[in-house]
Amino acid sequence: MIKKKVPPLVFAAIAAALVVAGGYGFRTVRSTGALPPVLPVDMPDPMSPPGGDYTTALSNRNAFADPGVPLTTEERRAFSFGNRLFNTNWTTAPGSVKSFDGLGPLFNRVSCSGCHTRDGRGRPPLNGETVFESMLVRVSVPGKDVDGGPKPHPVYGDQISDKAILGVPAEAKVHLSWSPVEGTYADGTKYELQKPTITLSDPAYGPFGDDLMMSPRVANQVYGLGLLELVYESDILKRADPDDADHDGISGRPNWVIDPATGRKVIGRLGWKANQPSILAQDTGAARGDIGLSTSLRPGQNCTPAQTACAAAPDGGEPEISDEFLAKLVTYSRTLAVPARRNPTDPQVMEGQKLFASSGCAACHTPTMFTGHAADSITLANQTIHPFTDLLLHDMGPDLADGRPDYEATGSEWRTAPLWGIGLIPQVNGHDRLLHDGRARGVAEAILWHGGEGEGARERFKALSAKERDSLVAYVNSL
Amino acid sequence: MHKRQKSGIFVSAVFLTAALGSVPLPALASGPGEIPASFAAAGGAAATYGAAAEIMSYTDLIHRSYDASYKKAVVMQKAIDALLAKPDAKTLAAARNAWLDAHITYSLTEAYRFYEGPIDFAKNAEGDEGPEGRLNAWPLNEAFIDYVEGNPKAGIINDPSIKITEKSIRERDQAADEKDVATGFHAVEFLLWGQDLSETGPGNRPATDYIAGKDNDDRRRLYLTTITSGIVDDLLWLTAQWDITLGNTYIHKFVALDQREALGRILTGMANLAGSELAIERMSVALESGDQEDETSCFSDNSHKVFIADHDSVKNIWFGTYGDWKGAGIVGLVTRVNPDLAKRVTAQMTKTTAALAAIPHPIDHNVLGTPKGSEGRKKMEAAVEDLIAEGKLIVEVGQALGITITVASN
Numbered sequence: 001m002i003k004k005k006v007p008p009l010v011f012a013a014i015a016a017a018l019v020v021a022g023g024y025g026f027r028t029v030r031s032t033g034a035l036p037p038v039l040p041v042d043m044p045d046p047m048s049p050p051g052g053d054y055t056t057a058l059s060n061r062n063a064f065a066d067p068g069v070p071l072t073t074e075e076r077r078a079f080s081f082g083n084r085l086f087n088t089n090w091t092t093a094p095g096s097v098k099s100f101d102g103l104g105p106l107f108n109r110v111s112c113s114g115c116h117t118r119d120g121r122g123r124p125p126l127n128g129e130t131v132f133e134s135m136l137v138r139v140s141v142p143g144k145d146v147d148g149g150p151k152p153h154p155v156y157g158d159q160i161s162d163k164a165i166l167g168v169p170a171e172a173k174v175h176l177s178w179s180p181v182e183g184t185y186a187d188g189t190k191y192e193l194q195k196p197t198i199t200l201s202d203p204a205y206g207p208f209g210d211d212l213m214m215s216p217r218v219a220n221q222v223y224g225l226g227l228l229e230l231v232y233e234s235d236i237l238k239r240a241d242p243d244d245a246d247h248d249g250i251s252g253r254p255n256w257v258i259d260p261a262t263g264r265k266v267i268g269r270l271g272w273k274a275n276q277p278s279i280l281a282q283d284t285g286a287a288r289g290d291i292g293l294s295t296s297l298r299p300g301q302n303c304t305p306a307q308t309a310c311a312a313a314p315d316g317g318e319p320e321i322s323d324e325f326l327a328k329l330v331t332y333s334r335t336l337a338v339p340a341r342r343n344p345t346d347p348q349v350m351e352g353q354k355l356f357a358s359s360g361c362a363a364c365h366t367p368t369m370f371t372g373h374a375a376d377s378i379t380l381a382n383q384t385i386h387p388f389t390d391l392l393l394h395d396m397g398p399d400l401a402d403g404r405p406d407y408e409a410t411g412s413e414w415r416t417a418p419l420w421g422i423g424l425i426p427q428v429n430g431h432d433r434l435l436h437d438g439r440a441r442g443v444a445e446a447i448l449w450h451g452g453e454g455e456g457a458r459e460r461f462k463a464l465s466a467k468e469r470d471s472l473v474a475y476v477n478s479l
Numbered sequence: 480m481h482k483r484q485k486s487g488i489f490v491s492a493v494f495l496t497a498a499l500g501s502v503p504l505p506a507l508a509s510g511p512g513e514i515p516a517s518f519a520a521a522g523g524a525a526a527t528y529g530a531a532a533e534i535m536s537y538t539d540l541i542h543r544s545y546d547a548s549y550k551k552a553v554v555m556q557k558a559i560d561a562l563l564a565k566p567d568a569k570t571l572a573a574a575r576n577a578w579l580d581a582h583i584t585y586s587l588t589e590a591y592r593f594y595e596g597p598i599d600f601a602k603n604a605e606g607d608e609g610p611e612g613r614l615n616a617w618p619l620n621e622a623f624i625d626y627v628e629g630n631p632k633a634g635i636i637n638d639p640s641i642k643i644t645e646k647s648i649r650e651r652d653q654a655a656d657e658k659d660v661a662t663g664f665h666a667v668e669f670l671l672w673g674q675d676l677s678e679t680g681p682g683n684r685p686a687t688d689y690i691a692g693k694d695n696d697d698r699r700r701l702y703l704t705t706i707t708s709g710i711v712d713d714l715l716w717l718t719a720q721w722d723i724t725l726g727n728t729y730i731h732k733f734v735a736l737d738q739r740e741a742l743g744r745i746l747t748g749m750a751n752l753a754g755s756e757l758a759i760e761r762m763s764v765a766l767e768s769g770d771q772e773d774e775t776s777c778f779s780d781n782s783h784k785v786f787i788a789d790h791d792s793v794k795n796i797w798f799g800t801y802g803d804w805k806g807a808g809i810v811g812l813v814t815r816v817n818p819d820l821a822k823r824v825t826a827q828m829t830k831t832t833a834a835l836a837a838i839p840h841p842i843d844h845n846v847l848g849t850p851k852g853s854e855g856r857k858k859m860e861a862a863v864e865d866l867i868a869e870g871k872l873i874v875e876v877g878q879a880l881g882i883t884i885t886v887a888s889n
Contacts, residue, residue: 061608067887073759073867076887080759081767089620092629099768166629328767430654 035456036249041362043353044386046345050420050479051224051338052371052383059342063424064119064223068337069379075331082332085325086112086119090291092165093316099325102316104292105168105309106161106302108136115219115290119336120428122219124176124196124438132162135438136290137174137198138215139208140404147258148265149275149407153212155205155306159289168309169204176216183448186463193448195399196439205306213411215402216437217272221428224420225279226334226380228269228387230371236267239366239390250363250453252392255415257407260284260297269391272436273406274415279333284326293320334380338387339421341478352475355468359460364416364453366390388419388479397451400435412452423477443473528816528880530738536799536806537745538730542721543801544588544792549714551581555667556707563700566689575671579781582664585615585714586788590796593751594744597720597729610713612663613652618777619660621669623651625699628674635661636699643701645709662706665778670703672778679844681780743882745809746873749793753831754870755887757789758863765847766859783840790835790866794828809876817879824876827869834862 049055056068067079088100089110095101109115115122115134122134137160140150152158156171164170181193198216200208236254244251255268259277268274276282280297287293292302296319303310321329343349356362365388374381393413401412409415414436422443426432432442440446450458461469558577562570592598592611599609622633635641635651652661660666673684689703690696720729733741761782795801799808813821839845839855846855870886877884 070885071887076755076759077763077767080764084618084764084768087618089622 035459036247038358038360038456038460039246039248039363041357041367043357043362044367046341046350046353048384048386049338049340050386051227052385053379054224054227054335054337054383054385055340056337057340059339059424059427061118061428063339064221064336064421064428066337067335071335075335078328078331079335081325082328082330082335085321085329086116086332088112089114090293090316090320093314093320095316098317099322102293102320104161104163104165104302105313106164106171106307107292108132108159108161108163108290109134110291112286112291116222118428119222121221121422121425121431121433122438123429123431123433124216124218126431130175132174132176135216135218136160136162137200138217138404138406140213141209141211142213144405149257150213150405152304153208155304156203156208156212157302157304160200161292161302164310165313168307168313171204172200172208173202175199175201183462185466185469187465189466191445191448193445194439194441196437198437213402213404215404215406218433218436218438220272221421221425222333223336224338224385224387224418225270225282225336226377227338227371227383227385228389228391228418229279229334230374230380230383231269231369231385231387231391232372233267235369236269236391240392248360248363249456250360250394252364252390252394252416252453253408253413254391255393255406255408267391268407268415272414272417273409274391274393275406275409280326280330283329283333287321295319295321295326296323297326334377338385339424342423343478346474346478348471348474349478351468352471352473352478355464355472356475359464359472360457361447361472362388363457364390364392364394365419366416386420386479389416392416394454395452396449396454399451400449402436419476419479421479423479443476444469528812530742530812530880532807533799533809533812534738534741534745535734536808537741537796538721538723538733539806540795540799540801540804541588541591542718542723542730543804544591544795545714545718545721547801548581548585548588549711549718551577551584552707552711552714555581556711559667559703559707562686563689563691563704566686568686571671571684571686571689575779578664578667578671579779579784581710582668582781583784583788585664586785587792587795587801588717589615589756589789590748590752590792592748593756594747596733596744596748597717610717613649614663614710614713615665616653616660616663617665619665619669621674623659624661624666624669624702628676636702637695639695639698643698643705645705648702648705649709662709664710666706667703667710668778670699670706675778675780675843678848681841682778739880739882742809742812742880743877743884745796746877746880746882747884749796749809750870750873750877750884750886752789753793753866753873757786758866758870759887761789762786762859762863762866765842766856766863768847777843780841780843783835783838783842786838786862787832787835790828790831793869794832797824797828813876813879820872820875820879824869824872827865827872831862831865831869834858834865838862 051068054068056063056066058066071079090103091101092103093101103110117134124135125132138150138158139153139156139160140158141153143151145151150158160174161171162174175198177197177199178194179197181195182190183193184190196216198214240252240254242251242253255274256265257268257275257277258264259266260281261278266277268277270276270279270282276285284295284297287295288298288302294300294315299319301311301313301315367386367388369385369387371381371383371385393409393415395410395412396414398412400414403411405411422434434440434443434446435449440449447458447461461472464472555574555577558574562574597609599611621627622630623635625634625636627633635643635648641647648661651659653659671684672682675682677683688696689700691700719725722728723730797808797810799806799811810821810825813824838859842859846859849855874884874886
C-alpha cells in the first residue's frame with residue numbers, strides 16, 4: 001500500500017499560517033488577487049438516488065433511521081435489535097439486566113441515541129443550556145501514540161468524560177462561549193457568524209498542563225456509512241493531490257490509520273478527521289470512549305492509571321457488549337439508508353446545482369463515488385452513490401483549525417463532510433447546526449467558515465447575488 | 480418498539496377547539512389524508528371487483544374501535560381521579576385495571592397504522608405528526624419521568640424547576656433522546672406500577688406516592704392527570720377523524736379514494752402490524768436481547784395480552800368483526816376474487832392465534848428470562864414465524880387484488 005507523505009514544506013506553511021493568524025483568530029478575508037481556477041466536475045442527474053439501492057423515501061423525522069431496502073427476516077431482526085441497542089440506556093454495573101450493564105465508569109452519554117438522536121446530528125448546548133448532550137471534547141498532548149494516532153493525555157486520556165457513575169469523579173466540566181464575527185458579502189450585505197471558545201474547569205484528577213490540545217466534536221449523523229465504508233480505495237486515492245499538481249488551490253490527502261481489527265495501516269474514512277477505517281472501528285471506539293463499554297476489539301475500562309476509583313469500579317462483564325450484540329449493532333449501522341432528495345428538479349435547486357459546481361464546491365464535495373465488493377451484501381456493493389465527499393483531508397484554514405493532529409490529519413485539516421441528507425437535519429434533530437463544533441447556523445454560515453483550501457469556494461460564494469446564494473443553499477439542502 | 484412515528488421537538492400541532500356537543504374536540508392545525516396515492520397505480524386498469532361494501536365496513540370498524548378506545552380511556556381517567564381523591568391500595572388496583580382495559584382496547588386499533596392515516600400521518604412542512612408516538616411510544620426511560628431505584632430525585636416529576644403543563648411535557652417528549660418518552664400509555668403504566676424489579680410479578684409502586692401535599696407527590700399527581708388527559712384528547716380526535724357524521728374529517732377523504740388505493744392502505748396496516756411491528760419490533764427484539772424486562776408492557780407484565788390484541792386487530796379487519804358487531808370483512812372480497820387464497824389466510828390466522836395463545840405468560844418470567852432453546856422461547860419463536868407468514872399472505876392478497884404492498888421485513 002502506498003503511503004502518501006505530505007512534503008515538509010506544507011507543514012511549514014501551515015505552521016506559519018497558524019502563527020501569523022494567531023492560531024484561532026478570524027483571518028481577514030482576502031479581497032484582492034485572482035482565485036485559482038475551478039475545474040469542471042460532472043454533476044449527477046437530479047433523479048439519481050443518492051444512496052443507490054440504499055436510498056429511503058422517508059423525509060420525516062425518521063428519515064435517517066430507515067434501512068431503505070427490503071431486508072430478509074434475519075437481516076430485519078438484526079437491524080431491529082441493533083436499533084434497540086443503539087437506543088439502550090446502559091446502566092451502572094451490576095445492574096438488574098446483565099446484558100445492558102457496564103456503563104462507564106467514565107462516560108459522555110448513556111446511549112448511542114443520546115448523541116445521535118434518531119441517527120442524526122448533535123449540536124452544541126444552546127440558549128442557556130450548560131450540559132453537553134450531543135457533543136464532546138477530544139484531548140491529547142503533543143506527539144504520537146504507538147499507532148501514530150494522537151498521544152493521549154497521561155491522566156485524562158483522549159477525551160473529556162464530563163459524566164461518571166456514582167462514586168467516580170467526572171473528569172471535568174466543559175464550557176462553551178460564543179463571540180461574534182462580522183463579515184460582508186460582495187453585494188454589501190452584512191452577516192454575523194459565531195465563533196465558539198471551549199474551556200475546561202473543575203479538573204478532578206489534577207491540572208491539565210500547558211500543552212493540552214482540545215478538539216470539540218458534535219455527534220455526526222450515522223446513515224450511509226455502509227456505503228462510505230465500501231467506496232473504492234482507488235477512487236479516493238486518485239483524487240488526492242497533496243502537491244496541488246493541478247493548481248486549483250486544493251490538495252486533499254488521505255488519512256492513514258491503524259485498523260484495530262487487523263493492526264494494519266489502512267485508509268481512514270469515517271469521523272470528522274477520517275480517523276476511523278470502518279464501522280466496526282467507529283462503533284467500538286464510540287462505545288468505549290463515549291459510553292464506557294468494552295468490546296472484544298477494545299477491551300478494558302476506559303480509565304488511565306491515575307484514575308484509581310475508575311479502575312476499581314465493577315465492570316459489566318468482559319466484554320460489556322457481547323460479540324453477538326456488537327455484530328447486530330454493526331449490521332444496524334451499516335444498513336441505515338441515505339434519504340432521497342426532496343425537490344431535485346425545482347428550478348431554484350437546479351440553478352443552485354450550477355452555482356455549486358461553478359463556485360468550486362464540487363472540487364472537494366465530490367458528487368459521485370462508487371462502492372466496491374461486499375462479500376455479504378449485494379445491495380451495498382457496486383452502487384453509484386452521491387455522498388458529496390471525497391473522503392480526503394483538506395486544510396480548512398486557521399479559523400476552523402482545532403490545532404490537534406489526528407493520525408496524519410494536521411490541526412487544521414478536516415475530512416470533507418458528506419452533504420447527502422444534511423437538509424433534513426432540522427426535520428430530524430430540530431436544529432440546523434453544521435461543522436465539527438456546530439458553530440454554523442445553516443449552510444450559508446458553514447460555507448462562510450471555509451478557509452484554507454476552501455477559501456476559493458467561499459470567496460466565489462460571497463461574490464454571488466443574494467438570489468444566487470439562496471439557490472446554492474437550496475441545492476445543498478435538497479441533497 | 481413503536482419507532483416509526485414519534486412525537487417530540489417537532490410537535491407543533493395547534494389545538495383548536497371545535498364544537499362536538501359540549502365536548503371540546505381537539506383538531507390538528509393541518510389534517511391528515513393529503514398524501515399522494517401510493518397503491519392505486521399498480522396494474523393500471525381499473526379494478527374489476529367491487530369492494531365498496533368492504534371499504535365502508537372498514538371505516539365503520541375503525542370508528543367503532545377508536546370510539547371504544549376513547550371510552551375506555553375516559554373510564555381510566557375517572558379511575559385515576561378516584562385514586563388521586565383517595566390514594567389507597569384499592570383505588571390503585573382499580574386504576575391499574577382500568578389502564579389494562581384501556582391499553583388493550585387501544586391495541587385493538589393498531590392495524591390502522593403504517594399508511595399515514597390519522598394515527599401517524601406526517602406533514603413535514605409543518606412538522607406535524609399523528610398522535611401515535613405520544614400515545615404508545617416504548618421503550619421508555621423511566622428515570623426521565625420519575626424516581627427509579629438508586630435515583631430518588633430522577634425525572635421531570637422531581638425537578639421543581641420544570642412547571643408541569645401539557646406544553647412543557649410535550650416539549651420534552653423524545654426531544655433529546657428517543658427513549659425520553661414523557662407521554663402516553665406506557666408513561667401512565669410506569670406511574671401506576673413503577674419499575675418492575677420483581678423476578679415473578681409486575682412493578683409495585685405504592686399508593687402513597689400520590690398523597691396530596693407530600694414531597695413531590697403533587698407534581699406526580701399533576702403529571703399523571705396531565706398525560707392521561709392527553710391520551711383522552713388524542714383518542715377523541717382519532718374517533719372524530721373516522722366519524723362520517725362530522726365534516727372535514729379524514730374518513731371523507733378515505734371513502735373517496737380509488738378502491739385499490741383504499742385497499743392498499745388497509746392491507747398495508749394489516750401486513751405491517753403482523754409481519755413487522757409485532758413479529759419483529761415487539762417479539763423478536765425481546766427474544767434476542769436476553770433481557771427479562773425488554774417487553775412492550777414491562778411494568779404491568781401485560782405484553783402477552785398486547786400481542787394477542789394486536790393480532791385481533793388484524794383479524795377484526797379480515798373478518799369484519801368487533802365484539803358483537805358484524806360487518807363486511809376483507810375475507811368476503813378475497814373469497815370472490817380468489818377463494819383458495821381466502822381460505823389460506825383464514826387458516827393461517829387460526830394457526831397464528833393458537834401460536835400466540837401457547838406462549839407461556841407473563842413472558843418476562845416464562846420466556847425472556849429463560850435460556851436459549853427453552854420451551855417458552857421456542858413457543859414465542861413459533862408465533863413470530865406464524866406472524867411473518869401471515870404478513871406474507873396479506874402481501875399475496877394484495878397481489879390478487881392488483882395492489883403492491885410492502886412489509887418492512889420481506
